[in-house]
Amino acid sequence: MARFGECDVVVAGAGFAGLSAADALVREGLTVRVVEARPRVGGRALTRFLPDGTQLDLGGQWIGPAQRHMADLVHRHAVRTYPTPSRGAALIEYGGRRVEELPAEAAEVLAALDRLARAVPPDRPWSAPGAAGQDGRTFASWLAATGAPPAARDLVGRLVSGGLLSAGPTETSLLETLFYVASGGGTEPLLGYEGGAQETRFAGGAQHLAERMAAGLPEGTLRLGQPVEAVEYTPRSARVHTPGGAWDAARVVLAVPPVLAGRVRYSPALPPLRAGLLQRMPAGTALKTHAVYTAPFWRAAGLSGVSQSAEGVLTETVDNTPPDAPRAVLTGFAYGAEAVLLRRQAPATRRRAVLDHLTALFGEEAGAPDDFVEFDWLAEEWTRGCFSGHLVPGAWTTFGPSLREPVGPLHWAGTETAVRWNGYFEGAVESGYRAAEEVRRSL
Template sequence: MQRDVDVIVVGAGLSGLTAARAVLRAGFEPLVLEASDRVGGRILTEEPLPGVFLELGAQWIGDTHHRMAALAEELGIGLYPQFEEGETSYEFAGEVLRGAAFHRKYDDDLAAVDRVLRELDRMAASVSVAEPWAAPDAEEWDRISVGQWYDAQGLSPLGRELLDICTVGILAVPTVEVSLLGLLVNVVTCGVTADLLSESEGGAQTRRFVGGTALIPQRLAELLGDRVELDSPVLSIEHSADSVTVTCRGGLVARGRQVVVALAPTLAGRIMYDPPLPAKRDQLTQRMPQASAHKMFAVYDEPFWRADGLNAQLISSVGPARMSNDSCMPEETGGPGIILGFLEGESARIEGRWPAAQRQEAFRDELARHFGPRAGRPELIVEGGWADKEWTRGCYNANPGPCGWIHFGDALATPVGPIKWAATETALVWSGYMEGAVDAGERAAREVLADLS
């Protein structure tokens, strides 16, 4: 089968659907090719019980995620606040302490961590998100890992570990695998560390979607109708100055004038291009692996921890979950109690590969240590790891390792003739988040439309 359109979009995640909608609104004909049997990409909502929506993928937006808030309003999807009231539970140095007690005991350690965060803000101020490799100290910062830099900051063992847990909670890779410049790029795309690296990620996790996050890509796809082709993995992209031919497994061939590849860089690199991509772009895709993340939801008959003055947030050096939060439905609708545990970076790679029974038993024990015996007896545990998913192979985003930005960074979003790049990794604001995915899709659409005109 052959389809002739103006713009072909590879990937029906949030970036690809955003780009396709912008192209359609401008009066041109798009076609979205999606390898999976669903839309959404790194957005995935499951409904294990009627009316209970669990976000295996992207879940929150923050107060400065204006694109996503506007999109939700336009699509008729309500927002509700993330529950934050109550104390956080901490597990370090062989003991579990609640928020106030933990802060009293480790006040000096926490002050030192805050000093490090303020220093990151100071350094990030010299980094241009559009050209991070041009920062005055880019060479120095991109040649050392975040872990190496943290080690040199004079933190106590507890402060050092706390900072590592919170950083991995954002990057989902060990801090030895990301350069200091890479972390600063994340900081500058999101504002300041208070928005990015706070213990509860308050700046990035303040609101959720009524009915589940997956409603966003589903309703975008409905607007596009039969312009979205599922179960169509792209094998190759042939391109010339003013035309593209995209061939899918299964026989579908799409011809157009422009193509937006709205995939994470490493997945984009698995497509065959004719002629081949420039060496720098191909080398970049070899250096941006997908991060490692695994979510575990414990479901109870009610959110009992709230009556105990707890917010269901834990930060733990033991695990298997290093962080957690309250993941309940809107308060006014009632519903079960839900605690979400995060296994990220090495936790996802190690504990995430344990047999499910072993991992779930360890998770129940951990919840009981933090929130009492009742927490150790959930009615249901639902979990999922993103590295297992064929068309994603990891989550939340991708970051180049040391020297990646200074040697290859300028190829990340630079068009190659009629090929334009999207996905949240290419965003100039909130890279790694849904807000960044929308930003990237809108930017790629502008590039396409400029060429089409």
């Protein structure tokens, strides 16, 4: 098999984590090769433009004011951003009623969650007081024990397990949920638009920033269309195999989602705790849809386009119209069981189910968009889930300490390994910088 050459570090994956790791390593004067399976950079950031120029972010798209690494990147790469439209009333469907503010009993459940999350250190959730018990019960069982009315539990379960962890409340442990809340600084910054993680969007889409980061790497650093298939390693070096050939490097940063890191063939086999961990981090199942209209008709009715539903196929909607777009966009999210059931349906039936939900919220016009665009990240060979991967119940307190532990010359990055803003672009960048720092110290 051909050998492309030797380098100091191979980074697998050109998402935000891999690109940040490569950037930091190149700044250290190291020779780096970024090998990326897809013919593009950005990973879970993917922007498409309709023929008339309407921008759709099919993957990640928002950043918030507390995400400092992303703010630095935006500044450094001179990328323009704009706010998420926020004028008008939100619609919250709750217990058969429609209200504009989060009902007090649901807010109380979120407050209780925040109180518990404050005791969970996001860098070592397994050491939190009561961690074993919290890891051994599902978020659904904790919700049931709050004594809150069923509608409040349903809404919080769908917003938190679904909207944040992209799973159902029966799939995630209480500890995983508390970790995620602690990692993002609380439910308010996580769930919020203005002042929260959904405050700002990228002009030209989130993929554009990834492309700018890639363009900043030295020529020849980035190798697209090169999936890492196998990694042979000794305590001091590694050989990374791709379909086109192999790279020898002193260190490797694996910046790919855990489910895909587990599919690479390692020789020798990964240590049991690392291998076990990778088997316990399934990716989420969220489904993001875009309905494109001639105009943002909901604004005339005084509505912001934001909705949160305790029932129905969609849990959330948002006005996703870019400021200078020729047309208007309502984006919807399905999570957990609803997202799985929608995938069982034929595309036309699924589209109808989503549009019926939008019609019930925003009126007849919502049922007849000019375009309807969906993108299934579960079907993507090089992602296999959405938004991110999470530890299953019981895994934090058993396998969790292996999350960022290097294996010989192999270092682990990717948003799933982040301490802060785990699951977000911000977490991906943090993880890339952290892995690069580990490599720098180890050489």
